[in-house]
Amino acid sequence: MKKILYLAALLVTFQTTLTSAQSKLDQDRKAILSLGGFYKVTFDYGETFSPDTAYKNHVQYHASGYEWAVVEQESPKKIVIQHILVTGDTSVIKHWREDWVYEEPNVLSFDKSSSWNKTKLSAADTKGRWVQKVFQVDDGPRYESIGTWVHVDGRHEWHSECDSPLPRREFTKRSDYNVLRRGNRIYLTDKGWMFEQDNQKIIRSADGDKLLVREKGYEEFTKADEAKFAYAQKWWKTQQPYWTAVRQVWDEIYAQPGTLKLKGKVDGKLLYERLFELADQSAKGKWDVVKNKDAARKVIADYVEKAV
Template sequence: MKKIIFLLSLCICALSVSAQSKFEQDRAAIKSLAGYYKVTFNYAETFAPDTAYKFYPRYHSWGYEWAIVVEDSPKKISIQHLLVVGDSTVIKHWREDWVYEQPTILAFDKDNTWKKVSLKPADVKGRWVQKVYQVDDSPRYESIGTWVHVDGRHEWQSKTDSPLPRREFTKRSDYNVLARGNRIYLTPQGWMYEQDNNKVVRSAGGDKVIAQEKGYEEFTRVDEAKFAYAKKWWAGQQGYWADARAAWDAVYAKNASIKLSGKKDGKLLYEQLFALAERSEKEKWSPDKNKEETIKVINNYVNAS
């Protein structure tokens, strides 16, 4: 009996070490998404159910991005992306939060509306939610998946719905939901974000796919020296945006759904918050004032419940 108990304890310890090892592998893979990159964007429509559908031209673009870990706790890693244009222009770009075993998802519906959805415990265990935010830290999409580490490969996959991509939302009105198939995997040069997307018309009668699309966003590491101005710019801006994240967190925490408005007084939400960030830096606002002014602006654009 003592021998059986001893063997069982060894098995339990082995399982514990294995689980911890997997968790640390997950964290290391997520943190490796940060760094200094040249990013290339390639998208092409590949199939349409309607033979009369006219395929849109392929999309290709590139730029430089600095991805910074702005929060690192055991079960949450937050990475802020900055877009660098030339030697003296920086744009606060998208942000991704990775949260371990989060029990809810803020799911995109349509018409700039997101709804909080509860997940089953079995669907959460051992998995990470990637929460993607727009440039003003408003919601974009959230999805859940498992990091897999096998044969030297490190990858994560998920499916979720989102608004139209930035490359199309000002140009197209023939669909209103992008049903994303996301795959992120590490490469020797950096990492790849591969997509298999459906362009969907969502209505009261259901979903109708008008086209499918393949996408590749390749992040290739480059020399850190390219980002000297970006470092200086972010040093002045990061305090405001940390406070803005806290303001947004309060909005997300207390509301079951969020609907974003378009322009107010001729300006979009990101324009208002970017202006606040500049004022905060120039006038040296306190964290409390940052949050107070940010909440005022957010409340003007967000219809929450």
């Protein structure tokens, strides 16, 4: 009888643990899915402290716009959100993309000079955690980091830290540092969500890392009227098949082991410029998926310097 009661207690404990884990996963997914929608976005960044007393903080950065975060793919353990930036009534730009993957064992870690290394995570490191994979406007790599969604006292938030290339707001303007170490915090608000950052601008060399200056950042997403995005929704419908094919090509590259290194300009053009041109041609010519993939694969191959 004691053995039966012991086994019954074990079964109850197992079922309770399983239910709790499933409930937590459902909460995580609900929080991530709520990042999708129609938003007014403000971008605010300011440098705060440098160990070099002679360093002069750069001018604070402020910008704003409208952004549609489209949930492109949803499965139990993966959610893909594509951001579409709206800068005018008929002015639309395919912006950044974020893939959320549950208990993902592999991440791309930024090194420097457009180079990323594949890192294998242990089962203990990934258990119950989500990797956020952030991609450039051309769906090339930007940064990937892992963290745990926390749901407590009515708050829903996620934290992580990782290295990344310079942000676009400084990529063509500065050369005094080469790595941005991001301290990421995403949390839901009653009006949308906030992407808060505590960043370090790093000079990375063979001698190691040297801190240039710290930075505080806020990207606030406030829910906006869907009517503002009518043109963007029509535009994305014509562009979506092409960019789905582009993602599939990149997935082939990301599946390769080792280091991924990308070139800058080829024949005077950046990768996103050439892919955007193809996207417009595809939208007008109604290419099929095979032709989209073939065209994208040929262009992207010109920029992959190393993938071994």
